[in-house]
Amino acid sequence: MDWTWFHKFGSPPHVYRLAGRLTPWFAWPAAITILIGLYGGLVLAPPDYQQGDGFRIIYVHAPSAWLSVMIYTTMASAAFVGLVWRMKVAHAVAASCAGIGAWFTAVSLVTGMLWGKPMWGTYWVWDPRLTAQLILLFLFFGYMALRAAIDDPSRADRASALLAVVGIVNVPIIRFSVDWWNSIHQAPSVMKLGRPTMPVDMLVPLLLMLLGFTLYFVAVLTIRLRAEVLRRERQASWLREVLD
Amino acid sequence: MTPRRRRLILVSGIVAGVALAGFLVLRSLQENVMFFYDPTQVAVGEAPIGQRFRLGGMVKPGSVQRTAGTLRLAFVVTDYKRDVPVQYEGVVPDLFRENQGVVAHGRLGTDGVFVAEEILAKHDENYMPPEVARAIKEKHGGVMPKGPTP
Numbered sequence: 001m002d003w004t005w006f007h008k009f010g011s012p013p014h015v016y017r018l019a020g021r022l023t024p025w026f027a028w029p030a031a032i033t034i035l036i037g038l039y040g041g042l043v044l045a046p047p048d049y050q051q052g053d054g055f056r057i058i059y060v061h062a063p064s065a066w067l068s069v070m071i072y073t074t075m076a077s078a079a080f081v082g083l084v085w086r087m088k089v090a091h092a093v094a095a096s097c098a099g100i101g102a103w104f105t106a107v108s109l110v111t112g113m114l115w116g117k118p119m120w121g122t123y124w125v126w127d128p129r130l131t132a133q134l135i136l137l138f139l140f141f142g143y144m145a146l147r148a149a150i151d152d153p154s155r156a157d158r159a160s161a162l163l164a165v166v167g168i169v170n171v172p173i174i175r176f177s178v179d180w181w182n183s184i185h186q187a188p189s190v191m192k193l194g195r196p197t198m199p200v201d202m203l204v205p206l207l208l209m210l211l212g213f214t215l216y217f218v219a220v221l222t223i224r225l226r227a228e229v230l231r232r233e234r235q236a237s238w239l240r241e242v243l244d
Numbered sequence: 245m246t247p248r249r250r251r252l253i254l255v256s257g258i259v260a261g262v263a264l265a266g267f268l269v270l271r272s273l274q275e276n277v278m279f280f281y282d283p284t285q286v287a288v289g290e291a292p293i294g295q296r297f298r299l300g301g302m303v304k305p306g307s308v309q310r311t312a313g314t315l316r317l318a319f320v321v322t323d324y325k326r327d328v329p330v331q332y333e334g335v336v337p338d339l340f341r342e343n344q345g346v347v348a349h350g351r352l353g354t355d356g357v358f359v360a361e362e363i364l365a366k367h368d369e370n371y372m373p374p375e376v377a378r379a380i381k382e383k384h385g386g387v388m389p390k391g392p393t394p
Contacts, residue, residue: 046373046374046375047373047374048371048372048373048374049372049373049374049376049377049378050339050341050344050367050377051339051367055371058371080255083251083255084248084251084252084255085248086248086251118337118338119337119338119339119365119367120337120339120364120365120366120367121336121337121340121362121363121364121365122362122364125279125364126279127279128277128278128279162255162258165255165258165259166258166259166262168259169259169262169263169266173266173270181274181277181278181279182278182279182280182281182282182300183279184279184280184300184347184364184366186366186367186368186369187368187369188369189369189370189371197369197370197371198370198371198372199371199372199373199376201373202371202372202373
């Protein structure tokens with residue numbers, strides 16, 4: 001099998017150019033999908049029979065929570081490739097994921113708290129699902145702090161990558177916490193086997209928001225990856241040619 | 245063995261070790277991770293009776309009794325197998341309704357009545373427009389059909 005396509009991803013100039021070309025192909029569809037999804041979720045979808053209009057926070061909350069886990073998995077996979085194959089670009093991908101993932105995690109926690117107060121009667125309880133999601137936020141913070149604490153870039157890469165890879169243990173705990181333990185958090189309505197427990201006119205905007213958030217993540221990732229490659233390769237000669 | 249293969253085994257081994265450790269910790273802390281006990285667990289003595297704990301289940305239809313002029317409230321929490329009567333004084337969340345999930349934090353008295361200090365509502369994963377909910381209720385004689393778990 002010809003592996004040149006794979007080895008090309010190990011080349012910073014190639015990745016730098018590729019990321020730059022990809023950005024608009026994700027950014028514009030992201031903007032359009034999120035706008036349509038928001039209109040569908042906030043205007044077209046009917047109110048819920050129990051929560052009224054309060055349920056609409058799900059259109060930001062659930063996609064943020066899904067993305068936070070998806071981004072962590074991406075970060076850990078990239079870190080794994082970086083550790084095992086000693087691929088610098090993979091470490092750059094992982095490093096670029098962390099900030100975005102931390103933001104999505106924070107958004108999912110804050111929107112969840114704002115929903116929890118009127119619906120459950122409390123902003124926060126030490127419930128397994130909520131606690132596991134908070135640990136996810138700390139994993140992102142820990143990853144970023146560890147990178148910042150070590151001056152030598154390749155040592156920082158390896159140490160933080162190991163933390164990211166080990167932290168993947170938390171991902172199934174987040175997903176299955178509501179099944180393994182009694183939790184105040186409701187079971188999944190969409191991300192499960194079987195039919196979603198939500199009518200189509202509520203579900204379609206939710207899936208659009210998920211798609212839009214995912215496209216947005218890739219768009220921001222390509223921008224941050226370019227910045228990360230620039231920072232790492234600031235001494236390299238190919239950069240002078242690109243920038244001139 | 246190539247260095248790459250050795251790193252692969254090392255990293256996978258570390259992840260497997262941490263996963264195993266996490267599994268064992270969560271297993272031994274099972275009771276602390278559990279957010280609430282259901283009425284069956286209370287009945288068979290799994291709940292820490294004598295201490296404060298959380299009781300969760302569904303509010304039994306027709307069981308809610310309010311005392312006029314006060315915030316006093318009595319209702320029955322059920323998991324459709326066992327029931328636990330609950331007393332509470334205070335404001336309850338909007339989603340506190342009959343046939344809805346509820347989590348009460350308090351103590352179980354010797355008389356078998358759970359005295360709650362805090363009431364939280366638990367929402368389920370079902371979302372639907374009001375018209376659909378009305379239609380389903382009419383079909384089932386005025387109550388929303390529910391599964392056996394809260």
